[in-house]
Amino acid sequence: MxxxxxxxxxxxxxGNHRHKSTxxxxxxxxxxxxxxxxxxxxxxxxxxxxxxxxxRKRLKYFCTDCGNAFLGFVKSSKEELECPYCEF
Ligand SMILES: [Zn+2]
Known part of the structure; x- marks a missing residue:
């Protein structure tokens, strides 16, 4: 991914100048x-x-359930993400 x-x-x-370099x-x-x-x-x-x-945008999220901060890659800042810590 x-x-x-x-x-x-x-x-x-x-910068490697040769004769036919384009x-x-x-x-x-x-x-x-x-x-x-x-x-x-x-x-x-x-x-x-x-x-x-x-x-995607690289945004920092803060989970209000467990208090952990994590990085998310989203297309829009309005997008809701699952907390990777709460999944365990
Ligand atoms: Zn969480």
């Missing part, structure tokens, strides 16, 4: 994996469109 927080077009040109723009997604690690991945423009629709 990828929690995509940003989709952007970035230049992949890395500056290309590539789509990248920035996401958090299930372990909460921030990652980047190159994607095609089609995938970029898909991930744009899947884009």
């Amino acid at each position: 990828k929690y995509v927080v940003s989709v952007s077009k970035t230049y992949t040109h890395r 500056t290309k723009k590539r789509w990248h997604i920035y996401y958090y994996d299930e372990d909460g690690n921030f990652r980047t991945q190159r994607v095609s423009w089609l995938q970029a469109l898909y991930y744009k629709a899947q884009k």
Whole structure:
């Protein structure tokens, strides 16, 4: 599961000047994996469109039942999340 927080077009040109080098723009997604690690991945423009629709906000939630704070990845701040601590 990828929690995509940003989709952007970035230049992949890395300053390695060769004769026929072209500056290309590539789509990248920035996401958090299930372990909460921030990652980047190159994607095609089609995938970029898909991930744009899947884009989430990284919000901090506070559970009023158990008092624990947790991070949630939601599409809208109005979205209700299940508390991961109360599930046990
Ligand atoms: Zn809770």
